[in-house]
Amino acid sequence: MHAATAPAYLEKQERLLDGLRRLDSVIVALSGGADSAYLAWAAHTALSGRALSVTALSPSFSAYDREQIELFVKQTGVRHEFLETHEVENPLYAANNADRCYYCKDELFTILDRLAKARGIVAVAYGENTDDKHDFRPGHRAAKEHRILVPLRDALLSKVDIRELSRRAGLPTWDRPASACLSSRIPFGSEVTPEKLAQIERGEAILREMGFRQFRVRHHGELARIEIAQDELERALRVEIIQTVARRFREAGYLYVTLDLDGYRQGSLNATLKLL
Numbered sequence: 001m002h003a004a005t006a007p008a009y010l011e012k013q014e015r016l017l018d019g020l021r022r023l024d025s026v027i028v029a030l031s032g033g034a035d036s037a038y039l040a041w042a043a044h045t046a047l048s049g050r051a052l053s054v055t056a057l058s059p060s061f062s063a064y065d066r067e068q069i070e071l072f073v074k075q076t077g078v079r080h081e082f083l084e085t086h087e088v089e090n091p092l093y094a095a096n097n098a099d100r101c102y103y104c105k106d107e108l109f110t111i112l113d114r115l116a117k118a119r120g121i122v123a124v125a126y127g128e129n130t131d132d133k134h135d136f137r138p139g140h141r142a143a144k145e146h147r148i149l150v151p152l153r154d155a156l157l158s159k160v161d162i163r164e165l166s167r168r169a170g171l172p173t174w175d176r177p178a179s180a181c182l183s184s185r186i187p188f189g190s191e192v193t194p195e196k197l198a199q200i201e202r203g204e205a206i207l208r209e210m211g212f213r214q215f216r217v218r219h220h221g222e223l224a225r226i227e228i229a230q231d232e233l234e235r236a237l238r239v240e241i242i243q244t245v246a247r248r249f250r251e252a253g254y255l256y257v258t259l260d261l262d263g264y265r266q267g268s269l270n271a272t273l274k275l276l
Helices: 008-021 034-050 063-076 100-119 130-134 139-145 159-168 194-209 230-236 239-251 268-275
Strands: 026-029 051-057 080-084 215-220 223-228 256-259
Touching: 008 034, 008 159, 026 034, 026 100, 034 051, 034 063, 034 159, 051 063, 051 100, 063 080, 063 194, 100 139, 194 215, 194 223, 194 239, 223 230, 223 239, 230 239, 239 256
Parallel strands: 026 051, 051 080, 223 256
Antiparallel strands: 215 223
């Protein structure tokens, strides 16, 4: 009888760790999502103090996401620093055209390149996985231009692999809902401003306080279009919940409040690209 073979995702993890061990040192761009958190943990596991995870703070990064990063770092012992970025001040980013993410990642990787040079760190990496090639992500172009390493993709790790391996490692991010910067809630072609980002953050904080888990507040001027995951829509449609959400969102500065009956779907605003 042959011994049971290890699951493929465990072999991929070993490939990832082996690749990281071949680096003298690395900076990991840690946004706090499942992918970047798993990569930060893997780099810490492979290199210990020679791995540094860095999180960029800006008006497009919510206070809630910062809190989640701090909890992750405390639990895992990952060596970590925050730094500030100013992409919202860049007119090319604020214009919110289809390539907005390129300018965000270009600034981030420029700063991380400088930090790596100043600290004598040989490489910078971020959490692109094999599934990301199927999505519209202009930030990947910036990564290629800056020669940023993509260890998860190189190890052939998918999103499903990463979540399972994160669960096995006891990482709190293993089942964290998909996340993205607050600017992704604003339709392409509509300017990104700190005021809009703050209003979106207030709206999403309300939904989180009410116990919803997977959602987006899409910002359409005076109108908030709320997307909530299909498995949470039944609760969202209760009269008392609707009334509370409407009242609190008006208090947050929105004149009109709508619930999208299609529910949450990642990248839903990409549909507006056809109209530009």
